Amino acid sequence: MMVTDSVMDVHQxxxxxKSTLAMVPTGGGKPRTKYMKVREEFVKERLxxxxxxxxxxxxxxxxxxxxxxxxxxxxxxxxxxxxLGGHQYACLNNRGAKGEQVSxxxxxxxxxxxxxxxxx
Amino acid sequence: xxxxxxVIAILYVDDILIMSGKSEDRYWVKxxxxxxxxKVTSEEGDRLPYLGMTIVKKDFxxxxxxxxYVDDILxxxxxxxxxxxVPATGNLFEVDGASEVLSDKTKFHSVVAKLLYLGKRxxxxxxxxxxxxxxxxxxxxxxxxxKLKRVLEYLKFTKGWTGSFxxxxxxxxxxxxxxxxxxxxxxxxxxxxxxxxxxSLVHEVCHKQKIxxxxxxEAELVALRRACRGYYNGIGTYDGNxxxxxxxxxxxxx
Numbered sequence: 001m002m003v004t005d006s007v008m009d010v011h012q013x014x015x016x017x018k019s020t021l022a023m024v025p026t027g028g029g030k031p032r033t034k035y036m037k038v039r040e041e042f043v044k045e046r047l048x049x050x051x052x053x054x055x056x057x058x059x060x061x062x063x064x065x066x067x068x069x070x071x072x073x074x075x076x077x078x079x080x081x082x083x084l085g086g087h088q089y090a091c092l093n094n095r096g097a098k099g100e101q102v103s104x105x106x107x108x109x110x111x112x113x114x115x116x117x118x119x120x
Numbered sequence: 121x122x123x124x125x126x127v128i129a130i131l132y133v134d135d136i137l138i139m140s141g142k143s144e145d146r147y148w149v150k151x152x153x154x155x156x157x158x159k160v161t162s163e164e165g166d167r168l169p170y171l172g173m174t175i176v177k178k179d180f181x182x183x184x185x186x187x188x189y190v191d192d193i194l195x196x197x198x199x200x201x202x203x204x205x206v207p208a209t210g211n212l213f214e215v216d217g218a219s220e221v222l223s224d225k226t227k228f229h230s231v232v233a234k235l236l237y238l239g240k241r242x243x244x245x246x247x248x249x250x251x252x253x254x255x256x257x258x259x260x261x262x263x264x265x266x267k268l269k270r271v272l273e274y275l276k277f278t279k280g281w282t283g284s285f286x287x288x289x290x291x292x293x294x295x296x297x298x299x300x301x302x303x304x305x306x307x308x309x310x311x312x313x314x315x316x317x318x319x320s321l322v323h324e325v326c327h328k329q330k331i332x333x334x335x336x337x338e339a340e341l342v343a344l345r346r347a348c349r350g351y352y353n354g355i356g357t358y359d360g361n362x363x364x365x366x367x368x369x370x371x372x373x374x
Contacts, residue, residue, distance in 0.1 A: 067312035085284030
């Protein structure tokens with residue numbers, strides 16, 4: 001890899017909660033404690049300076065979903081393979097938790113299709 | 121950088137990783153170090169073992185393999201391990217107060233600490249289970265041991281899995297933030313943040329939230345705030361390597 005003084009794209013942050021997305025940029029909502037208000041203002045400030053850009057993503061593509069609750073089955077494997085880089089389809093051996101065929105394996109061949117399309 | 125040649129040295133505690141475009145560009149570095157420190161051990165090639173990890177060069181980028189480390193952990197548990205495809209069952213966050221406390225905690229501590237290391241390096245898929253088990257080390261119960269066994273059973277099935285670092289799209293940073301509301305015993309939520317550089321995972325955080333909140337929207341906000349702070353910690357390291365962050369053209373800095 002050639003390391004040059006390259007300019008990176010904007011830092012995209014994905015969220016799967018529409019009410020947070022609606023609340024934060026406008027500074028709306030009713031934060032009833034100082035602690036929540038401070039947090040909201042902090043994120044709002046980051047958005048105003050374009051350090052981060054917030055965007056919605058569906059829960060099925062949300063990679064962080066795995067670490068908030070114990071998932072299982074197809075969704076677990078789709079997300080895990082994307083996180084690990086998606087080079088281990090062979091190890092999965094087409095077996096499901098109870099021996100059934102896992103359909104996500106064939107879909108995983110096109111990992112790029114899971115990457116959300118970025119807005120211009 | 122000189123005449124298109126460059127050498128990058130990365131220092132980590134007492135180890136140095138030296139990289140260059142062509143392999144002959146970096147040969148002058150080792151004699152220089154030997155002059156100064158007399159004895160220098162070095163390894164070179166497409167396969168570097170380091171602290172339980174093996175970093176393998178592939179055509180798409182790099183691969184981080186920790187199979188020997190996983191084998192090491194499984195030795196603790198014995199041979200008759202079943203295999204599962206997911207590291208946790210639905211009751212991962214549930215704590216059974218009536219469950220008996222383990223008499224020998226040492227083994228539990230040792231395996232959990234190993235799992236945490238594994239989770240933070242090559243196998244992020246077990247990080248959530250490892251993080252949860254780490255909160256139970258003071259008084260581990262039989263129920264916690266069952267959860268630990270489940271992770272080991274998952275590891276046995278997936279021990280060949282590796283983390284890979286794809287070279288393509290290395291200029292795009294995306295962060296995924298999610299939270300769940302009131303899953304822990306004390307009513308606190310769980311936040312998770314995944315930072316991807318192109319298609320490879322570079323940084324991830326998963327922890328119990330520090331404050332008690334009222335609803336799931338607030339839970340997401342708490343996670344979001346934490347991740348915005350993480351932006352400086354995690355991404356700042358790339359500044360030193362010649363990368364710099366820009367903003368989309370036409371958007372002025374305010």
